[in-house]
Amino acid sequence: MTARITLADLPIRDDLRGRTPYGAPQIDVPVRLNTNENPYPPSAALAADLAEAVRGAGGTLNRYPDRDATALRAELAAHLRHGLTAERVWAANGSNEVLQQILQAFGGPGRSAMGFEPSYSMHPIITTGAATRWVAGAREDDFGIDPEKAVAAIEEHRPDIVFLTSPNNPTGTALPPEVVRRLVAAAPGMVVVDEAYFEFARAGTPSALELLPGNPRLIVTRTMSKAFAMAGTRLGYLAADPAVIEALLLVRLPYHLSTLTQAAARVALAHRAELLGYVDRLRAERDACVAWLRGRGLAVADSDANFVLFGRFPDRHAVWQGMLDRGVLVREVGPPEWLRVSVGTPEEMAAFRDALSGVLAGPD
Ligand code: PMP
Numbered sequence: 001m002t003a004r005i006t007l008a009d010l011p012i013r014d015d016l017r018g019r020t021p022y023g024a025p026q027i028d029v030p031v032r033l034n035t036n037e038n039p040y041p042p043s044a045a046l047a048a049d050l051a052e053a054v055r056g057a058g059g060t061l062n063r064y065p066d067r068d069a070t071a072l073r074a075e076l077a078a079h080l081r082h083g084l085t086a087e088r089v090w091a092a093n094g095s096n097e098v099l100q101q102i103l104q105a106f107g108g109p110g111r112s113a114m115g116f117e118p119s120y121s122m123h124p125i126i127t128t129g130a131a132t133r134w135v136a137g138a139r140e141d142d143f144g145i146d147p148e149k150a151v152a153a154i155e156e157h158r159p160d161i162v163f164l165t166s167p168n169n170p171t172g173t174a175l176p177p178e179v180v181r182r183l184v185a186a187a188p189g190m191v192v193v194d195e196a197y198f199e200f201a202r203a204g205t206p207s208a209l210e211l212l213p214g215n216p217r218l219i220v221t222r223t224m225s226k227a228f229a230m231a232g233t234r235l236g237y238l239a240a241d242p243a244v245i246e247a248l249l250l251v252r253l254p255y256h257l258s259t260l261t262q263a264a265a266r267v268a269l270a271h272r273a274e275l276l277g278y279v280d281r282l283r284a285e286r287d288a289c290v291a292w293l294r295g296r297g298l299a300v301a302d303s304d305a306n307f308v309l310f311g312r313f314p315d316r317h318a319v320w321q322g323m324l325d326r327g328v329l330v331r332e333v334g335p336p337e338w339l340r341v342s343v344g345t346p347e348e349m350a351a352f353r354d355a356l357s358g359v360l361a362g363p364d
Contacts, residue, residue, distance in 0.1 A: 013131070015128060016128070019125075024331065025329070027329055029327050029329045031327055031352065033329060033330050034331040036342045037342065038228070038229035038282070039348060043271075043274055045274075046267070049267045050264055050267050053264065054260060060259060065255050065257060065262055069091050071262075073237075075269045076089045077239075079269055079272065082239070084212075084239050090237060090240070090248055092236055092237075092252070092257060093234040094225060094236045095196055095225070097234075097236060098221050098237065099122070099192065099221065101248045101251050102192060102248070103129075103132055103161065104251035105248055105250060106160055106161050106190045106247070107130045108131060109132075112135050113162070114153070114162050115135075115137060115164075117136050118143070119165045119170075120169045120194065135153075138153075139168075139171070142302075143172075143301055143309075144173055144175070144179075145175060145179055147179045150182075150183055151186040154183065154186045154187055161189055161190045161192060162189070162190070164180060164191065164192070164193045166193060166194070167198070167200065167201055167304040168305075170334040171309050172303030173301065180208050180211060181211060184218050187217070190219060191217060192219045194221050196225070197304070198227075200227060200283055200306045212240070219239075220240070221236065222236065222238070222239075223236040224268055226306060227275070227279050227306070228268055230268045233268065235257075235268075282343050283306075286303055289349055290303060293308065293310045306342060306343045307340050307343060308340070308341050309334055309338050309340050311335075312338060313338075316337055316339055319339060319359050319360075320332045320339060322358070323359055328352050328355040328356075330352070
């Protein structure tokens with residue numbers, strides 16, 4: 001019998017050896033609050049329109065999709081406003097693919113990308129996957145970015161790409177626009193403001209979209225996975241200068257966005273009042289969750305997103321496991337001693353509170 005081949009036996013790239021894949025557990029438990037999804041499924045009316053759109057597209061599936069997703073991009077541009085048009089908007093299979101295309105076009109061997117940690121774990125994974133060196137900058141104790149220190153770090157490392165996540169995952173921290181403006185001015189290369197959670201930011205928080213005019217090296221990414229409640233559709237998008245989109249056309253795979261994905265995303269946009277209508281509820285539930293956790297004497301990061309980072313637990317894994325044993329899945333992510341809970345329905349949040357209270361109360 002031949003021995004089982006392991007990864008180490010394969011002629012895999014040296015820079016991938018010893019790495020761990022992205023791995024949010026997908027565990028089938030009653031209350032799943034670990035991947036920042038929107039807990040509200042599409043309404044029956046939306047599901048019916050989706051079915052109709054798929055039926056309509058079904059008869060054309062012998063043909064490749066619109067390679068440039070022109071109609072969808074025009075509708076996304078209209079949704080984003082800020083004077084955007086289809087030539088300034090790009091779409092791909094989730095914002096992760098958008099980010100990967102950015103790395104393929106602007107990163108690569110001999111180049112580097114920098115982010116300010118703790119932040120979204122896929123930024124370094126996508127970066128190293130594109131054979132690009134990852135430079136880890138740091139956030140402050142309150143999870144904000146100190147502009148002086150960040151400018152100094154950018155000047156020291158001169159990264160080809162700077163990631164700014166606002167609101168940040170896993171901390172929920174939104175960046176003040178002055179900070180974004182300063183870092184865009186300081187960066188020698190591209191700046192990606194990852195606004196996956198922008199719609200959940202507290203009222204009045206400006207988007208980096210406002211900084212696009214006059215900043216051709218700025219890219220703002222968004223997703224339909226969170227506020228739009230369409231994580232299963234896999235649709236991410238960006239806004240940038242048309243020249244940036246020309247660069248992405250050089251690396252994207254032809255026909256990367258399937259006919260069905262484009263159709264589903266367009267239906268979601270048509271129903272955006274319904275989908276985005278949940279945002280207010282989720283914000284209120286988030287703020288209630290923050291208040292409840294603080295009321296229990298826990299440390300809680302201010303959140304402008306649909307999740308809350310809380311701690312500090314010397315043995316966070318034990319707390320995570322205790323909650324899982326009570327049917328509630330949260331996420332072990334971010335700095336040691338902290339856990340992250342995605343905001344769910346009122347019922348799910350009640351289950352979260354019960355489970356955490358149970359765990360903190362200790363064994364019966
Ligand atoms: N950016 C951030 C900050 C995220 O947290 C996520 C998903 N967790 C993404 C991008 C990617 O989302 P998607 O690929 O579903 O658009």
